[in-house]
Structure formats: C-alpha cells, structure tokens
Amino acid sequence: MAGATSVGGCSSVYLPSFQGLRPSSSTVKVSSSVSFRMTLNHRPGLVVKAATTVAPKYTTLKPLGDRVLVKLNAAEEKSAGGILLPTTAQSKPQGGEVVAVGEGRTVGLKQVEVDVKTGTPVVYSKYAGTEVEFNGAKHLLLKEDDIVGILETDDVKDLKPLNDRVLIKVTEAEQTTAGGLLLTQSSKEKPSTGTVIAVGPGPLDEEGNRKELTVSPGNTVLYSKYAGNDFKGSDGTEYIAxxxxxxxxxxx
Known part of the structure; x- marks a missing residue:
C-alpha cells in the first residue's frame, strides 16, 4: 500500500511496483523536490540507427548473398520554389546507384543471381537496409528484395518495378462532397484505387522460377490503404509502388 513521509520539509511518496515497470527494489521513491531519480532494470526501447562508418583503409565493400550496395543520391537542399531547406526538412533520399552486388542466393536447387547490375539507378523501400559511410559518401546495404524498381529518368512514371512490385497511378481524390461542398486538403479521403502502369517480372517460386503476376498494365485496381511507397511525378501526378x-x- 502506498505511504508518505516528510523529512526536512520535503515530502516523499512510495509507490508500489507494477507489472511491466520493474524497479531495482520493491518500491519507487518519488520526491516532491525539483529533481527525482528512478533506477529501473534495463528494458529495450526506441533505437536510433546511425550510419556505420567504415575505416578509411577500406575502399571497397563486397555484399554477400542477395545483398546490394547502393550509393545514395544526395538529399534535396532546396524546395521546388528555390527555398533553402533546413536539414530536418530535407527528404531522406530513396534512390541511388548500385555500386556492388552479392553472388545471389539459392532457391530450391537453383542458384539465382541478383537481377540488378552495377551502375543501375534504383529506387528502394523507405527505411530499408543499413546505412554505411565510406570513401566520403553515404551508401545503403540492403536486400535485393528491398529494391522497388529501376528508374533511369527523373520521372517516377518511368519506374520499372522489380520482383512482385506494381506501379500504380493513383486516382485523384474527390475535390467536393456529394452535396457540392469544396473539401479542404486535410479532409480529402486518401484514394485507394488507381491504374496499373507497370508490373515486375513476378516473385520466385520454390524452384527458382518466376511466377507471373495476376494484374497487368491498364488494369484499374483496388489496393490496401497505406501500403507501399508513395511518389509524385514531375507533373504532380501521384503514384504508388x-x-x-x-x-x-x-x-x-
């Protein structure tokens, strides 16, 4: 049962321990003075990952298995209107150039090589892989399956999806309600329909052969809300992979 004491004008409260909050002793002492201290057993929490820095003596890195090393594109430092962006407002780049690939992986009895080659410009899934910094540049070491597609131009409509990925042109959100009232940007329902623009070659089956996808370019489809990676084309058109x-x- 909780209790209280007063020492030198400073009151203290003793709280019982709760399941999931395990102090080093059976109670936690919370003082009413300005500062207080809790000693808890170590529990896993939020982990912030920083780029791994490779020692200068290592100038190359060889990925293993189906991993790929991508040299990252630089983040945009200015907005489309030419306004200088602070570091916190710069978008994390999601594209780069493949600089090294692994030997591939074994699927069934077949050795499957990595599809992308060195020098290929690719787009990858957000938050995928491990950042590695060496030779004065930032790189990303990731699985081939985390690569969304190949993009050889500056417009996402030209994206060539890989594996089981699909590129969809998103249907525009309704601008007005059924009664004719104009909707604000925040109240517009995120659309979950669109037109398939391009599809990948399909995933690998247990024998290492490609399985053809069930959707084709030109199909109008309904997809899971909040799935995939959102992109915006050079003309402002929205796409999702x-x-x-x-x-x-x-x-x-």
Whole structure:
C-alpha cells in the first residue's frame, strides 16, 4: 500500500511496483523536490540507427548473398520554389546507384543471381537496409528484395518495378462532397484505387522460377490503404509502388 513521509520539509511518496515497470527494489521513491531519480532494470526501447562508418583503409565493400550496395543520391537542399531547406526538412533520399552486388542466393536447387547490375539507378523501400559511410559518401546495404524498381529518368512514371512490385497511378481524390461542398486538403479521403502502369517480372517460386503476376498494365485496381511507397511525378501526378499481394481486386 502506498505511504508518505516528510523529512526536512520535503515530502516523499512510495509507490508500489507494477507489472511491466520493474524497479531495482520493491518500491519507487518519488520526491516532491525539483529533481527525482528512478533506477529501473534495463528494458529495450526506441533505437536510433546511425550510419556505420567504415575505416578509411577500406575502399571497397563486397555484399554477400542477395545483398546490394547502393550509393545514395544526395538529399534535396532546396524546395521546388528555390527555398533553402533546413536539414530536418530535407527528404531522406530513396534512390541511388548500385555500386556492388552479392553472388545471389539459392532457391530450391537453383542458384539465382541478383537481377540488378552495377551502375543501375534504383529506387528502394523507405527505411530499408543499413546505412554505411565510406570513401566520403553515404551508401545503403540492403536486400535485393528491398529494391522497388529501376528508374533511369527523373520521372517516377518511368519506374520499372522489380520482383512482385506494381506501379500504380493513383486516382485523384474527390475535390467536393456529394452535396457540392469544396473539401479542404486535410479532409480529402486518401484514394485507394488507381491504374496499373507497370508490373515486375513476378516473385520466385520454390524452384527458382518466376511466377507471373495476376494484374497487368491498364488494369484499374483496388489496393490496401497505406501500403507501399508513395511518389509524385514531375507533373504532380501521384503514384504508388507496392507488392502485388497488396492489390485486393481488379475493377471492371
């Protein structure tokens, strides 16, 4: 049961321990003075990852298995209107150039090589892989499956999806309600329908052969909300790249 004492004008409260909050002793002492201290057993919490810095003596890095090393594109320092962006407002780059690839992986009895080659410009899933800094540049070491597609131009509409990825042109959100009232940007429902622009070659089956996807370019589809990676084309058109398994239905 909780209790209280007063020492030298400073009151203290003793709280019982709770499941999931385990102090080093059976109670936690909380003082009413300005500062207080809790001693808790170590518990896992939020982990902030920083780029791994490779010693200068190492000038190359060889990925293993189906991993790929990508040299990251620099983050934008200015907005489209030419305004200088602070570091915190700069978008994390999601693209780069492949500089090294692993030997591939074994699927069934077949050795499957990595599809992308060195020098290929690629787009990868947000938050994928491990950042590595060496030779004065930032790189990303990631699985081949984390690469969304190949992008050889500056416009995402030209993205060539890999594996089981699908590129969809998003249907524009309604600008007005059924009664004709103009909707604000914050109240517009995020659309979850769109037109398939391009599809990947399909995933590998247990024997290492490609399985053709069930959707094709030109299909109008319904997909899972909040799935995949959102992109904006050079003309402002919105696109999304997601796995074929996130496509729920084809609309006639």
């Amino acid at each position: 997601l796995r074929a398994t996130d496509v729920m239905a084809v609309l006639p």
